[in-house]
Amino acid sequence: MKKSVLSAIGAYYPKIADIVSQYEDSLPIERRVTALQELGRKVGGGIYQRDYSLGSPLKMPTTITRELVPALKGLSKVKAKNNVIYLIKCPFCKSSDHTHSGCHFIVGYIEGFLASNPAIDVVQVEETNCGAGSTNICEFTIG
Template identity: 65%
Template sequence: MKFSCALETSSERIRLVNVISPLIKAGYQLVSQKQEPSENGGNIIHVVARSQGPKTQADLVDDLSSIAGCTLFNLEISDEETEAPTKKAMDEKDVLATIGAQYPNIVNVVNQYADSLADNKRATALHELGRKVGGGIYQRDYALGSPLKKSVAISRELVPALKGFAKVKADGDMISLIRCPFCSSSTSSQSSCNFVVGYIEGFLTSNPAVGKASVEETSCGAGGNNTCEFSIR
């Protein structure tokens, strides 16, 4: 079920991220989203999305009406069986805002972002997203301490950071994600592990004692045991 709607927020402080985050958590895949100021001092949030599970129209109305501080209007529902599906990439800025609001519960939004991308752009876009998120997490959580050399930074900083997503094993410069959620939770046949590659690179490169770091996924568990291995150089 695909739908478009507009919601008016009660305050300008309630913004796009406050709307799309609960929709993603409720199991909707975003197609497009836009924010503009309303005449009443709040914002108008325009959303086009589709349900990914068994949702009725009543479920949809309940989900939209339950978003805090928002009033629903102009809801339109279309029958996707009678129309050719269109794919529009989610905006990276919106995805980063959602990640910032939900971190570390970001697997769904990363996989939805991956599914929204064209095949020939997916790997590069996920890698860049991961670099920005990983670098941001290092700056937020680890930059105030004394910079650690690479081997120590991997075991004391990178591994704890990655544990927000999956069980992690480290062996020197090799990192393994056990039951990698970026494979097992993807709604498409595509892996989202380029995000992890970028995340590790961005995290380590932000450490001045490490400098440039290069990461390669040497084994992907998509379609198998969901254990992915990454080599850090």
């Protein structure tokens, strides 16, 4: 991963959808999913460390509503219900068709954010619905 991408994200956060998209476009198709998840993990983990690591760590599901949702609100309109996160007007797929991999950044972001919380053991995140080309509401399930 290029340090310049992380530097740009740090400089422009939370307005990073274009940076992530440009990074995605610079990668060979077969590397995009893995690389975007890796980038998301670094960014999500960094945001948790920067903004939420002081004080007592919150357990699930409290950390979703009190920490993860506010962290994601800078990127998109967000709703959460139990262990499902909804990004409304997702900036990572708004102009894409179904072949994009931008939402994999969000999968990694959520994983990295939650994995940085010492009160949470194992985190698995799956994009259960992508809104590209249709509703523009992306759904992520935390397991």
